[in-house]
Amino acid sequence: MSADGCQVQVQEAAFNPDQLQCLLPAGGAVVTFTGNVRDVSAAGAVHALQLEHYPGMTERSLQAIAAEATARWSLRAAHILHRVGRIEAGEAIVWVGVCADHRGEAFAACEFIMDALKTRAPFWKKEHGAQDARWVEARDSDISRAERWQLTRTGDTGLGPCG
């Protein structure tokens, strides 16, 4: 795939998932993931999230994840968009779009990107409820999901064609 098949974007502005898929090439199979802020969590009601990140490393990390996906599977494109700053409940926080010739590759790569992002990309959520704010705890299930891909959190592997 061409180098511009991998695109990553980190932004404060809200986005509409409906306006993103058209930016992907129209290959045989397109899989997208959208994560929306839920209005409840294990800790209670959630009015908004504050997303802290590590500027510079964030973009590098997402680029490395997209490149690793294109190295593992035969993809036409892999795009990642992630918001930072304040995000209201109900708004989209992350969008991943993958295009491939075959659906198995598109599904696997999209899920891989999300699992890698959840364990390797330097974002931290703080939940704002009615009264208080609290840091979100990392979930063991995210680590075990990532391990399915034999990802190690220190495993910034060699970059693929987009790296």
Add this chain to the structure above:
Amino acid sequence: MSADGCQVQVQEAAFNPDQLQCLLPAGGAVVTFTGNVRDVSAAGAVHALQLEHYPGMTERSLQAIAAEATARWSLRAAHILHRVGRIEAGEAIVWVGVCADHRGEAFAACEFIMDALKTRAPFWKKEHGAQDARWVEARDSDISRAERWQLTRTGDTGLGPCG
């Protein structure tokens, strides 16, 4: 989930995948699949597909697949849209959108729906090339993918909450 969380639609008209996700509820995790007509196949150049189907059974079959997905996973919604008739290369032929609280369920259910559709829903593709037209052969890989879910092609199981 409510009964209207499952929606299936079979239509001749072209559709824009970007206008479909907004019809899903904004749950925590939304996974979509879009299948586009590729301009080449194993048999050569493809200008368009002619999609034959079994009116009546088609809708029942898609409804049963969506209902089975909602019975297997905890979903907020599962929508399936499939075109029939003539579809030009580059156009979308199928769209599946799934909404769940957690991404693992959304990914699994969306992939399950596609694998079930590929082996159980009564659609048949005829490829139109430059000179000729030929029926597309079913692929063994689709059958083995479906078997991962312990689907049998005769397995129209009990309907879930949408059935």
Add this chain to the structure above:
Amino acid sequence: MMLKVRFFARLREQLACEVLELPCEPGLNTVAALRSALAARGPEWQHALEDQNLLMAVNQSLAEPATPLSAGDEVAFFPPVTGG
């Protein structure tokens, strides 16, 4: 009462037949029995219907050879599906 029999895609073309109406005779009590009766209509029917990959539906649900038939049923034969 009758059985309605439908054929799709390549099979429809091979048989040059889209829909048949058959009297529901006593012997036609399973999908397999109907398939055998259809195959006896001539060499083209025999050839087309001996394809082991054909799928069968009764009243618009996928069926097996042993699926029972009753008067008024709609039966369909078709190649493996290729949608999506």
Add this chain to the structure above:
Amino acid sequence: MMLKVRFFARLREQLACEVLELPCEPGLNTVAALRSALAARGPEWQHALEDQNLLMAVNQSLAEPATPLSAGDEVAFFPPVTGG
């Protein structure tokens, strides 16, 4: 030459510190050595940095305790990530 050390999220709040600049002394030759030196700054530092789940990065790539450090490196310590 110096080392730049950054802290994020809960750890940044616990330490009340976002960025430190430290002289790159001879002993600070791995991430683990830097972590030990930081923990010696006081009880709050010791408590916060003994969390076994903390992640570490050197020059914006995830690192391990044995990852070597050189003058000019940017090192970061942070809790497990929770994006997506």
